[in-house]
Amino acid sequence: MxxxxxxxxxxxxxxxxxxxxxxxxxxxxxxxxxxxxxxxxxxxxxxxxxxxxxxxxxxxxxxxxxxxxxxxxxxxxxxxxxxxxxxxxxxxxxxxxxxxxxxxxxxxxxxxxxxxxxxxxxxxxxxxxxxxxxxxxxxxxxxxxxxxxGQGEGSGWQLPKSDLPDLLARRKGSDTEAPELQVRNALLWGGNLTVLCSLLGTPWMPSVKGGVLFLEDVNEHPYRIERQLTQLLHAGVLNQQKAVVLGSFNRYQLTAHDKGFKLQTVITWLRSQTRTPVLTGLPFGHLPTKVLLPMGQRVELMVKGRDALIFWG
The missing domain is CATH 3.40.50.10740 (Murein tetrapeptidase LD-carboxypeptidase, N-terminal domain)
Structure with missing residues (x-):
């Protein structure tokens, strides 16, 4: 108990x-x-x-x-x-x-x-x-x-197929038997995208280099998500990380005015702007199925095929 x-x-x-x-x-x-x-x-x-x-x-x-x-x-x-x-x-x-x-x-x-x-x-x-x-x-x-x-040691999930082309392109010329991505001893941090962006320029924003940044949000249209990711990009936060991991972005409404602009558009654009690998599909955010993540803990991140694992044990 x-x-x-x-x-x-x-x-x-x-x-x-x-x-x-x-x-x-x-x-x-x-x-x-x-x-x-x-x-x-x-x-x-x-x-x-x-x-x-x-x-x-x-x-x-x-x-x-x-x-x-x-x-x-x-x-x-x-x-x-x-x-x-x-x-x-x-x-x-x-x-x-x-x-x-x-x-x-x-x-x-x-x-x-x-x-x-x-x-x-x-x-x-x-x-x-x-x-x-x-x-x-x-x-x-x-x-x-x-x-x-006290038994939790990590969280694993399956990446969507749309993640694979970017991962494979980033490892071009490397050992084909090696994991698509392997990050060691990186500080895991992040949370809600809107709240995180509100802390930029304040004493309450962690200064993390070489970390794994996880993000989620709710009730935010993809263009607002892009605007906030752009803020993190231009502030230098994203390029200082070893990986960015996106959880759930949900409960928004697309409109006819978007003309095909959607969340995947944002992700594709972001990958073209940063040297940091961007993974998606993390089961975390405002949805029933969510893992627990140790904010501020040193972790390892490994991707092999579509299998992704964040390990802190």
């Missing part, structure tokens, strides 16, 4: 039924679930005013829980980053608390990595993943269980 602390550092919880289902689901799995006193607070669009959410983050750090799990993402962390107690969070990580979340949580993860080097986990949120009306995704739950048991 693990001790899981639920708190709300970003947007207010609107779907309280999903919140209750998520808590009940974790309890059914045998965990001790502690809910922060302000987890269901509401102030405008936020889960309480800034002071309330900062206090909740502090209580999560002091909880001694095995996992501190966000209730949901949304928006709200970037505005309070100057007052987040990063040293206390890093101490909590040293004591064994694993901070887990995604989406807006990227802001806190990046800032904690930039200021202390502490490792957090990109993974599920309570309502969206454990509180779904359907049965929570088996892969997501298995990855979460691996985290709790």
């Amino acid at each position: 693990s001790h899981i602390y639920i708190y709300s550092p970003s947007s207010a919880v609107r779907d309280k039924a999903a919140f209750r289902r998520g808590v009940a689901r974790l309890k059914q799995l045998g965990h001790q679930v502690e809910v922060d006193e302000a987890a269901l607070a509401s102030h405008m669009r936020f889960a309480g005013d800034d002071a309330t959410r900062l206090a909740a983050i502090g209580r999560a750090a002091a909880s001694g829980a095995d996992v501190a799990l966000i209730s949901r993402g949304g928006y709200g962390l970037t505005r309070i980053l100057p007052d987040v107690p990063f040293k206390r969070l890093a101490k909590a990580v040293e004591r064994g608390t694993r901070f887990v979340g995604l989406s807006d949580f990227t802001a806190l993860q990046c800032a904690l990595l930039a200021t202390t080097g502490a490792v957090t986990w990109a993974g599920p949120a309570l309502g969206e993943d454990f509180g779904t009306e359907d049965t929570p995704d088996d892969i997501m739950e298995a990855c979460f269980d691996d985290l709790l048991c």
Whole structure:
């Protein structure tokens, strides 16, 4: 049995039924679930005013829980980053608390990595993943269980066929028996593309060279995704990485005005602009099937054929 602390550092919880289902689901799995006193607070669009959410983050750090799990993402962390107690969070990580979340949580993860080097986990949120009306995704739950048991060593997935021409072109003339891509001792970092771009030029943006950068987003049209990737490209971030790994970009609507411009258009263009290999298909983002990724951990990345593996064990 693990001790899981639920708190709300970003947007207010609107779907309280999903919140209750998520808590009940974790309890059914045998965990001790502690809910922060302000987890269901509401102030405008936020889960309480800034002071309330900062206090909740502090209580999560002091909880001694095995996992501190966000209730949901949304928006709200970037505005309070100057007052987040990063040293206390890093101490909590040293004591064994694993901070887990995604989406807006990227802001806190990046800032904690930039200021202390502490490792957090990109993974599920309570309502969206454990509180779904359907049965929570088996892969997501298995990855979460691996985290709790300390057994997680890596995440593998199958690349789409559209990734292969670029990979094969990059290894032209090399040993045909070698992996299409092999990266060693690279720092894994990233998260939500929009949030990450909002940190450029601030003290909360990690300065990572030779890393593996993973990205996802939701409700963003491909042209907006391209605009933000262009920002990372022109800021020099992408060319400093050993690989860029794209997860899910979903819940957007194409229009007749696009005239064939789509997400694959963005990916093809990006590959023509950067020397860094760009992989896709990572099962991570705002979708039921998601792996957990150690943000700030040194990893190995290997691609053989269409099989890709990020390994940190």
